[in-house]
Amino acid sequence: MEAKVFASSQPILSLRGISKYFGGVHALEDVDFDVYPQEIVALVGDNGAGKSTLVKIIAGVHRPTKGHIFFQGQPVEIHSPHDAQALGIEIVYQELALIETRDVPANFFLGREPVKGRLGIFVDRRKMVEDTVRTLRELGIELPYLRSPVRYLSGGQRQALAIGRVMPWGGKIIIMDEPTAALGVKESRRVLDLILRLKEKGCSVIVISHNMRHVFNVADRIVVLRGGRKVGDKKKSETTPDEIVKLIVGADML
Amino acid sequence: MRYVEPGLVLRFARNQLAALLVILGGMVLLLSLLTSTFLTANNIFNVLRAFSWIAIASFGQSIVIIGGGIDLSAGSNMAFAGIITAMLLLAGYSVVFSILVGLLITLGIGLLNGLMVSKTKLPPFIATLGTMSIVRGFCYGMTQGWPVRNLPRSFMFLGQTDIWRVPLPAIIMIGLAVFCAILLEKTKLGYHVYAVGGNEYAASLVGINTGRVKTIAFTLSGLFAGIGGLLMTARLGVAAPTAAQGYELDIIAAAVIGGISLTGGEGSVWGALIGAAIMQILRNALVLMGFPAYWQPAAIGAVIIGAVMIDMYRKRKV
Amino acid sequence: MKGKQWIVVGLVVLLVWGCVIGVSAAEKKKLTFAWIPKALNNPVFELGRDGAFAKAKELSETTDYIVEVLYVGSVASDAAEQVRVVEDVIARGVDGIGISCNDPDALVDVINKAVDAGIPVMTWDADAPQSKRFTYLGVSNYDGGKAAAELLIRYMGEKGKVALLTGVPGAFNLEERIRGFKDVIKNYPEIEIVTTVACYDDINLGVQVVEETMQAYPDLTGWFFVGLWPLFAERGSMPLWEEAAKSGRVKTVAFDTLPVELEYLKEGLLVGLVGQKYWGWGYDTIQMLFDYVVNKKEFPYWTDSGMDIVTIHNVDAMIEAWEKKDFTKPLPPPFPEE
Ligand SMILES: Nc1ncnc2c1ncn2[C@@H]1O[C@H](COP(=O)(O)OP(=O)(O)OP(=O)(O)O)[C@@H](O)[C@H]1O
Ligand SMILES: [Mg+2]
Numbered sequence: 001m002e003a004k005v006f007a008s009s010q011p012i013l014s015l016r017g018i019s020k021y022f023g024g025v026h027a028l029e030d031v032d033f034d035v036y037p038q039e040i041v042a043l044v045g046d047n048g049a050g051k052s053t054l055v056k057i058i059a060g061v062h063r064p065t066k067g068h069i070f071f072q073g074q075p076v077e078i079h080s081p082h083d084a085q086a087l088g089i090e091i092v093y094q095e096l097a098l099i100e101t102r103d104v105p106a107n108f109f110l111g112r113e114p115v116k117g118r119l120g121i122f123v124d125r126r127k128m129v130e131d132t133v134r135t136l137r138e139l140g141i142e143l144p145y146l147r148s149p150v151r152y153l154s155g156g157q158r159q160a161l162a163i164g165r166v167m168p169w170g171g172k173i174i175i176m177d178e179p180t181a182a183l184g185v186k187e188s189r190r191v192l193d194l195i196l197r198l199k200e201k202g203c204s205v206i207v208i209s210h211n212m213r214h215v216f217n218v219a220d221r222i223v224v225l226r227g228g229r230k231v232g233d234k235k236k237s238e239t240t241p242d243e244i245v246k247l248i249v250g251a252d253m254l
Numbered sequence: 255m256r257y258v259e260p261g262l263v264l265r266f267a268r269n270q271l272a273a274l275l276v277i278l279g280g281m282v283l284l285l286s287l288l289t290s291t292f293l294t295a296n297n298i299f300n301v302l303r304a305f306s307w308i309a310i311a312s313f314g315q316s317i318v319i320i321g322g323g324i325d326l327s328a329g330s331n332m333a334f335a336g337i338i339t340a341m342l343l344l345a346g347y348s349v350v351f352s353i354l355v356g357l358l359i360t361l362g363i364g365l366l367n368g369l370m371v372s373k374t375k376l377p378p379f380i381a382t383l384g385t386m387s388i389v390r391g392f393c394y395g396m397t398q399g400w401p402v403r404n405l406p407r408s409f410m411f412l413g414q415t416d417i418w419r420v421p422l423p424a425i426i427m428i429g430l431a432v433f434c435a436i437l438l439e440k441t442k443l444g445y446h447v448y449a450v451g452g453n454e455y456a457a458s459l460v461g462i463n464t465g466r467v468k469t470i471a472f473t474l475s476g477l478f479a480g481i482g483g484l485l486m487t488a489r490l491g492v493a494a495p496t497a498a499q500g501y502e503l504d505i506i507a508a509a510v511i512g513g514i515s516l517t518g519g520e521g522s523v524w525g526a527l528i529g530a531a532i533m534q535i536l537r538n539a540l541v542l543m544g545f546p547a548y549w550q551p552a553a554i555g556a557v558i559i560g561a562v563m564i565d566m567y568r569k570r571k572v
Numbered sequence: 573m574k575g576k577q578w579i580v581v582g583l584v585v586l587l588v589w590g591c592v593i594g595v596s597a598a599e600k601k602k603l604t605f606a607w608i609p610k611a612l613n614n615p616v617f618e619l620g621r622d623g624a625f626a627k628a629k630e631l632s633e634t635t636d637y638i639v640e641v642l643y644v645g646s647v648a649s650d651a652a653e654q655v656r657v658v659e660d661v662i663a664r665g666v667d668g669i670g671i672s673c674n675d676p677d678a679l680v681d682v683i684n685k686a687v688d689a690g691i692p693v694m695t696w697d698a699d700a701p702q703s704k705r706f707t708y709l710g711v712s713n714y715d716g717g718k719a720a721a722e723l724l725i726r727y728m729g730e731k732g733k734v735a736l737l738t739g740v741p742g743a744f745n746l747e748e749r750i751r752g753f754k755d756v757i758k759n760y761p762e763i764e765i766v767t768t769v770a771c772y773d774d775i776n777l778g779v780q781v782v783e784e785t786m787q788a789y790p791d792l793t794g795w796f797f798v799g800l801w802p803l804f805a806e807r808g809s810m811p812l813w814e815e816a817a818k819s820g821r822v823k824t825v826a827f828d829t830l831p832v833e834l835e836y837l838k839e840g841l842l843v844g845l846v847g848q849k850y851w852g853w854g855y856d857t858i859q860m861l862f863d864y865v866v867n868k869k870e871f872p873y874w875t876d877s878g879m880d881i882v883t884i885h886n887v888d889a890m891i892e893a894w895e896k897k898d899f900t901k902p903l904p905p906p907f908p909e910e
Contacts, residue, residue, distance in 0.1 A: 060461070061458075061459060080461055081459065081460055081461030082461045085461065093456075093459055095455070095456065095459070096456075097453075097455075097456035097459040097460055098453070098456060099448065099449050099452035099453045099456055099457070099519060100452060100453060100519070101448065101451075101452040101515075101518075101519035101520045102448055102449065102452055102519070106445060106448070106449075110449060110456070110457075110460045110462075111446075111449070111457070111460030111461045111462045112460075112461075113442050113445050115442055121441045121442055121443065122440050122441055122442075123440060123441060123442055123444075123445055125440075149520075
């Protein structure tokens, strides 16, 4: 049924038989996962279900214990975050991955600071500041002093910064791990809008959330993980929040 | 959209260096009033020379601490560089060759520290505590406890020459401070050092090779301790196996007084420079004022705590 | 009961057997003495070690015994580590121990253990007075300090301003020297001790504080270096002091009699040295152990090793002794005119 719906397009990203063990912990067990072009996939599941682990495998943070990754049909190995970035995969981590002691531009370009000059080692600070200001302005993110350490920002401001900084890189697949966790109502709405706009621009988005309203608001498809296994993969139009919640907690619980 | 920058007063108050300079200036003013001997060219240049090697070693230490580590082997490295170079000089090798080998060896010890921390994941405190002892053991073993003396004048020149009355070691110190400041504040590597020290996990999530960054930081610390040790050896004309014993604490204290947080990710080389100056001026002042030797450690300890407390208070306030 | 008797019988058999061997083969009996310094990283102890070896060689050549010296110790001064070294020596079994104690109390138990095990122990340089050691060979640092003060007054005169340079404040031997020095100076109301600076046994710091003191007290006339720390540094490291010393404005007396200091003395930068007999630490200790073990000689609780006073008048003899590494000849008097 589903296969027919998406038969017209190839998945941009496919994971096949992915398992990830941390010592004795089986964080993921034989998971298949697809993302299609211009699709918003919601990844849901209880705490510890393996959602973050799955997206970190896509982002090159973890190597899968078993399984294969295909990008546009080609098998790929993603050894590091840089490999993922090179494929056009951008991620907003649940942990935000900000450096508290550094200012906004330094965090904005963390790990890929623009360089100038022939040596290629000197950071182009002016470009960093200008691009940061422009992007934040475009996204409507308000931050106080740009040059203060990030530790002076509020939780929501930090999350906004973490989301904002992946935007300018032209990623094809944007992953957001609980992007609205620390946000107020208005700010959450903005992020959902942003996700929809990204789709319009041609991106695919993987979004992890515990908020069913948010999920049903934006997602085209919902993938459910439980105890490291994939237990559901539903088009939004063919499911209900109730069914998803049942899948999340497991039928045996009801 | 409001991207206001802080006002001048706030920016000044937030500026660690400015605050440190105020402390330093206050000390200088007080001492010039209290003694007739402090503010003489002779004394100032003496102070400059005397703290230059500690300051130079503390630049390397700063890079390590900002990167989230600590290097306890700095004092031993200072002594070892001096001993290697002195022994080669006595064996008849040229000044340039002897110096290069001395520095290469401490650079190698730094590299070893870095690899132990990044590859075998030893805590920096333990890894460098080990090398501190190993290197000191080599100092004793290679000299059998005797200071190495009778070094050629052409080597001692490095430590004893003045250029327009300014001691050469002080000039080298300023040059190295500029080098380190540029490295930390203007280069990609410097940005990554702050990132690794500020939040190592976050740095690894965004793809920074944290192991490489740490290894480079420790290597530089080894090298800079070596440079400091060589200048000290050149100044004294003797390489003692007991030299610079306990200096690692002065070196770390200089960095910490200079506002470099031991938790990493913060601070600047200029801070370490001023921190080293504050320590040395304090020592100098205690002697000039005839402060009893028996009470000096207490005074120095109080100043370390005081300086760091002022810095923390300032951070909390603004 | 039975067991004890067997041991006695065994001992008698051993004794007879030993005599028979001794008489029949006329073979030399071997004696091993452990000579344990405070640390292996201090060069003055090496001189003592050389003295110990020299005496061992001498005894082996002139007596019916082959005397061997076991030179062991902790690398750095560390009482706990030294205790371990003594334990090892006891376990290994030696005929006597001469030790310079890192701590007067920490070593008591292990010294007593050795004595109880039948190994006689004497201390040298640094004592453990509460232990069962049979004697202590050492100098009175207090007297050394007094001698230094008398030397200084002789050259500087009975008035002036004096500064003291010490190592680690609180180190017992240094404090004793200072106490002796001050007790003499007390009798000269026109001599003022203006400051005491410390260098924590560090050459670099020593150079620094001497120069700073020269800076702070331009009218200084005398120095007492309670140890030789800054003198290890090369000429040119202490320009203010050197200049004042060369011109004769400042007279300096220092402790110890190492070659570096002798050079300074010969050039007139130092006026007098008071030194311990490092060589004797080994040379005399081995002799005393030998006398105690072989000749059953009695020793007083404390044996004064005496002190070397070096001035321009006898510095050459001292330099020669260093060059030949032979300190058996007595030093000529420091002031021949008397
Ligand atoms: N680096 C790691 N080392 C060991 N175990 C890990 C590691 N990362 C995750 N785990 C374990 O793997 C399992 C899945 O964790 P994961 O973070 O993927 O859950 P999650 O679905 O994102 O949960 P949450 O909703 O709480 O964020 C958990 O049991 C977790 O303890
Ligand atoms: Mg998670």
